[in-house]
Amino acid sequence: xxxxxxxxxxxxxxxxxxxxxxxxxxxxxxAGQALVQSVQAQDAFGFSTHFVGLSNFSELFHDxxxxxxxRTTIVFSAWVTISxxxxxxxxxxxxxxxxKARVFYQTLLIWPYAxxxxxxxxxxxxxxxxxxxxxxxxxxxxxxxxNHAINPGQAMFLVVVASVWQQISYNFVFxxxxxxxxxxxxxxxxxIDGAGPLRRFFxxxxxxxxxxxxxxxxxxxxxxxxxxxxxxDAATGGGPVQATTTLVYKIFFExxxxxxxxKSGAQSxxxxxxVIGLTxxxxxxxxxxxxxx
Amino acid sequence: MIRRxxxxxxxxxxxxxxxxxxxxxxxxxxxxxxxxxxxLGVYLNDIVDKFNASQSDYKIVAxxxxxxxxxxxxxxAAYRAGDAPAILQVFEVGTATMMAAxxxxxxxxxxxKDAGVPFNESAFIPTIAGYYSQGNxxxxxxxxxxxxxxxxxxNKDAFQKxxxxxxxxxxxxxxxxxxxxxxKASGMPCGFTTGWQGWIQIxxxxxxxxxxxxxxxxxxxxxxxxxxxxxxxxxKHIALLQKMAKDGTFTYVGRKDxxxxxxxxxxxxxxxxxxxxxxxxxxYSKFKFGEGMMPYDPTVKGAPQNAIIGGAxxxxxxxxxxxxxxxxxxxxxxxxxxxxxxxxxxxxxxxPITKFAYANLQLKGFYNATHPETPIQQMLLHPPxxxxxxxxLGNMPQIRTVVDEELENVWSQxxxxxxxxxxAVSRGDDLLRSFQAANGG
Numbered sequence: 136x137x138x139x140x141x142x143x144x145x146x147x148x149x150x151x152x153x154x155x156x157x158x159x160x161x162x163x164x165x166a167g168q169a170l171v172q173s174v175q176a177q178d179a180f181g182f183s184t185h186f187v188g189l190s191n192f193s194e195l196f197h198d199x200x201x202x203x204x205x206r207t208t209i210v211f212s213a214w215v216t217i218s219x220x221x222x223x224x225x226x227x228x229x230x231x232x233x234x235k236a237r238v239f240y241q242t243l244l245i246w247p248y249a250x251x252x253x254x255x256x257x258x259x260x261x262x263x264x265x266x267x268x269x270x271x272x273x274x275x276x277x278x279x280x281x282n283h284a285i286n287p288g289q290a291m292f293l294v295v296v297a298s299v300w301q302q303i304s305y306n307f308v309f310x311x312x313x314x315x316x317x318x319x320x321x322x323x324x325x326x327i328d329g330a331g332p333l334r335r336f337f338x339x340x341x342x343x344x345x346x347x348x349x350x351x352x353x354x355x356x357x358x359x360x361x362x363x364x365x366x367x368d369a370a371t372g373g374g375p376v377q378a379t380t381t382l383v384y385k386i387f388f389e390x391x392x393x394x395x396x397x398k399s400g401a402q403s404x405x406x407x408x409x410v411i412g413l414t415x416x417x418x419x420x421x422x423x424x425x426x427x428x
Numbered sequence: 429m430i431r432r433x434x435x436x437x438x439x440x441x442x443x444x445x446x447x448x449x450x451x452x453x454x455x456x457x458x459x460x461x462x463x464x465x466x467x468l469g470v471y472l473n474d475i476v477d478k479f480n481a482s483q484s485d486y487k488i489v490a491x492x493x494x495x496x497x498x499x500x501x502x503x504x505a506a507y508r509a510g511d512a513p514a515i516l517q518v519f520e521v522g523t524a525t526m527m528a529a530x531x532x533x534x535x536x537x538x539x540x541k542d543a544g545v546p547f548n549e550s551a552f553i554p555t556i557a558g559y560y561s562q563g564n565x566x567x568x569x570x571x572x573x574x575x576x577x578x579x580x581x582x583n584k585d586a587f588q589k590x591x592x593x594x595x596x597x598x599x600x601x602x603x604x605x606x607x608x609x610x611x612k613a614s615g616m617p618c619g620f621t622t623g624w625q626g627w628i629q630i631x632x633x634x635x636x637x638x639x640x641x642x643x644x645x646x647x648x649x650x651x652x653x654x655x656x657x658x659x660x661x662x663x664k665h666i667a668l669l670q671k672m673a674k675d676g677t678f679t680y681v682g683r684k685d686x687x688x689x690x691x692x693x694x695x696x697x698x699x700x701x702x703x704x705x706x707x708x709x710x711x712y713s714k715f716k717f718g719e720g721m722m723p724y725d726p727t728v729k730g731a732p733q734n735a736i737i738g739g740a741x742x743x744x745x746x747x748x749x750x751x752x753x754x755x756x757x758x759x760x761x762x763x764x765x766x767x768x769x770x771x772x773x774x775x776x777x778x779x780p781i782t783k784f785a786y787a788n789l790q791l792k793g794f795y796n797a798t799h800p801e802t803p804i805q806q807m808l809l810h811p812p813x814x815x816x817x818x819x820x821l822g823n824m825p826q827i828r829t830v831v832d833e834e835l836e837n838v839w840s841q842x843x844x845x846x847x848x849x850x851x852a853v854s855r856g857d858d859l860l861r862s863f864q865a866a867n868g869g
Binding site: 265377 | 497501504507508525528529531532679680681682683686687689690693695823825826829832833836837839840862865866867868
């Protein structure tokens with residue numbers, strides 16, 4: 136470890152203070168509030184608040200629809216993470232191979248990230264709108280009836296596509312950077328040893344990319360769990376029935392549509408525990424297989 | 429560094445104290461949070477400007493706070509933080525939540541009384557005022573403002589092509605089924621569709637057939653209410669729609685307004701939607717269309733009864749000075765004046781809220797083919813029964829979602845009508861119980 140010397144003993148604390156303040160204000164404080172609310176029952180305006188112990192939690196785990204939203208979340212997150220990583224890796228690897236036009240392709244591929252998630256979702260929802268959508272119309276020509284208002288599979292497909300489309304840009308940036316950081320000499324040496332392009336990719340490039348891949352895996356899982364809420368809200372509203380109601384969407388619905396802060400808080404706590412658990416697992420077990428350069 | 433902190437502290441202090449107020453003549457500002465987006469917002473601002481120009485004591489500051497669910501959430505959050513607007517527009521399904529918050533609101537009749545502004549409650553259309561009234565005798569708790577009801581729109585050109593009489597919209601549900609089948613047979617991709625299924629096919633349907641939606645007069649008489657819309661009449665109706673969905677004569681495309689484009693694009697021949705959708709339909713449809721009353725089941729005695737409303741009303745939140753509420757009373761008085769209420773109704777397609785505004789529009793010869801009188805006629809068809817004044821159920825936004833989910837199970841043929849409605853009722857009852865518990869009922 137490198138030791139740095141600061142002029143004043145207070146300076147380091149001052150320098151990290153903004154980050155600490157932001158963390159306390161926007162992460163620790165709300166998380167603490169969620170913990171408190173999760174053991175309370177409260178009316179919308181907050182006039183009567185009483186302690187209810189763990190009854191919010193026990194109600195949750197007796198609700199088959201809440202349990203079903205776990206499955207929905209897992210399916211959704213798996214689709215978003217896996218397809219997002221695979222597609223962006225393929226794109227980054229191929230963009231890395233083209234010569235002069237590389238910057239052009241990279242720009243185009245990074246572009247979608249500039250679109251706010253809610254707008255991206257509205258865009259996709261428009262394309263696939265059961266009444267007016269361009270894609271709906273085109274699919275109709277081929278005899279495929281697209282109606283995600285009633286078809287759960289199609290609804291899931293729609294929210295996955297809308298979520299992945301945005302995340303691909305993010306993943307692409309990191310994969311591209313990662314690929315550029317791999318010395319050409321290694322690939323060339325493998326080529327001289329007689330390895331084909333695919334073999335070179337899987338045996339040389341991919342292991343060297345593993346820190347990037349691991350980082351993106353964590354980020355993408357967190358993204359799918361937390362940040363896909365606007366997409367689901369704008370594209371399907373959690374339906375049909377509850378086919379696209381993920382854990383985070385349920386929290387929003389319970390808290391901001393129904394003003395049931397107790398249940399919403401309890402769900403937030405559950406989600407918090409899950410994500411802490413997932414992150415621990417990822418760092419303890421998956422990270423071991425990661426080769427840092 | 430220190431100077432910057434000092435500067436910040438000073439700014440903060442100024443914000444807390446509030447900007448210095450000029451000694452005299454400045455009008456009292458009254459915050460009004462609403463959800464009237466796009467064209468509706470233009471019309472609303474126009475009316476607010478008219479009020480502000482009509483006097484110099486008060487200034488209404490109208491602020492768009494997003495769609496209904498968001499503005500309500502914003503209003504409640506602001507109230508909890510001690511920074512609420514004086515006037516908050518809340519959609520009809522939020523009515524019970526607002527009424528239960530007795531410590532947060534001032535009943536609108538009291539606002540008028542305290543301000544010394546005369547308030548004739550019987551001037552309002554009874555089926556509109558009833559929705560927002562409470563007590564014995566019932567007094568208005570919130571100010572009726574934008575109310576709509578459900579009507580049937582049909583494509584006259586498509587009716588002609590299918591060999592149906594373009595001047596005869598289907599009157600009964602049996603006719604809807606046969607007309608939709610004929611439209612479909614004439615080559616239309618979709619015969620019948622409906623928006624807001626919970627509101628239109630269950631709540632409006634029940635009132636139209638003189639049936640209660642929940643006990644305790646739909647929740648008007650207390651929090652200890654239970655849902656009853658799994659009765660044989662509603663089950664029969666939902667079963668008919670299920671059969672139509674199976675035959676392909678009813679196409680379901682979404683929970684809210686998604687079906688409207690399906691109608692004005694010419695795909696669907698018959699649409700049930702809010703009367704407030706008229707503007708879009710007039711604007712986008714390239715065919716002759718007509719408006720009919722909601723269909724009914726002729727085997728039900730006393731049907732059709734009366735329609736109930738959707739839309740929103742204006743709530744007065746407490747915690748401000750008496751002068752502010754005086755201004756609120758004057759503004760509300762202005763809103764309900766026949767000219768302004770009539771103008772609002774004429775521009776937006778919402779119902780006229782008072783009898784005078786309605787009479788005014790009739791006198792001016794306002795009603796014609798593009799401005800049908802159907803919605804208001806439905807409201808006035810019969811004096812409302814105690815259980816067809818509307819509904820006042822806690823956790824109503826969630827109950828609507830439960831109904832949406834269960835009906836989607838019916839349209840996709842996963843559940844029978846009976847099973848789905850039974851499930852909706854039992855899930856809805858759980859939500860009513862938790863509302864009752866949270867509000868000390």
